[in-house]
Amino acid sequence: KTTVLRTLLGQLDENNYRNALIFNPCLSATELLRGINREFGIQSEALSNAALLQELNRFLVKEKSAGRTVTLVIDEAQNLEPSVLEQIRLISNLETDTDKLIQIVLAGQPELGLLLEKPELRQLSQRITVRYHLRPMDYDDSKAYIRHRLSVAGCGLSVQFAPSALKRIFGYSGGVPRLINILCDRSLLVGYG
Numbered sequence: 231k232t233t234v235l236r237t238l239l240g241q242l243d244e245n246n247y248r249n250a251l252i253f254n255p256c257l258s259a260t261e262l263l264r265g266i267n268r269e270f271g272i273q274s275e276a277l278s279n280a281a282l283l284q285e286l287n288r289f290l291v292k293e294k295s296a297g298r299t300v301t302l303v304i305d306e307a308q309n310l311e312p313s314v315l316e317q318i319r320l321i322s323n324l325e326t327d328t329d330k331l332i333q334i335v336l337a338g339q340p341e342l343g344l345l346l347e348k349p350e351l352r353q354l355s356q357r358i359t360v361r362y363h364l365r366p367m368d369y370d371d372s373k374a375y376i377r378h379r380l381s382v383a384g385c386g387l388s389v390q391f392a393p394s395a396l397k398r399i400f401g402y403s404g405g406v407p408r409l410i411n412i413l414c415d416r417s418l419l420v421g422y423g
Contacts, residue, residue, distance in 0.1 A: 366405030
């Protein structure tokens with residue numbers, strides 16, 4: 231999930247997009263606003279949520295008039311408190327008469343979906359127009375993923391997993407990248423030892 235987000239943000243042209251990535255969502259609503267403004271490079275001494283939101287709004291209007299799309303990505307969003315999610319809803323209200331000023335991506339574990347089903351988060355949940363659940367990789371994708379990770383690490387063809395090892399890694403991991411990483415790391419460590 232995090233890798234997909236970083237890859238996406240890395241592919242967006244800086245001339246056309248302004249992006250902020252919040253990866254530590256265990257924040258208060260005020261800390262979140264300060265973090266968002268800091269990520270966008272907004273210098274601020276403001277103390278209140280209202281003042282921080284006004285500064286963010288001025289930035290968004292300026293970026294919109296320059297033809298840029300502003301994107302806020304919050305990773306591990308399942309850890310957000312309902313009051314912080316309400317602040318995100320307020321940010322999503324920032325718009326002109328004709329356009330939204332900011333695109334917000336909430337990424338998280340399956341618990342995020344359960345959190346958004348709470349009655350007090352109904353208004354935010356209704357604003358979410360696209361939802362996607364990343365599924366585990368299949369066997370072929372898992373093999374390709376392992377080959378890619380080895381290549382990025384600089385191993386080329388000098389390090390390979392036997393077909394039977396690949397099947398076991400897939401069987402134990404179920405195609406979940408984080409588990410594949412752990413299993414491969416431990417396998418390589420044992421092989422080195």
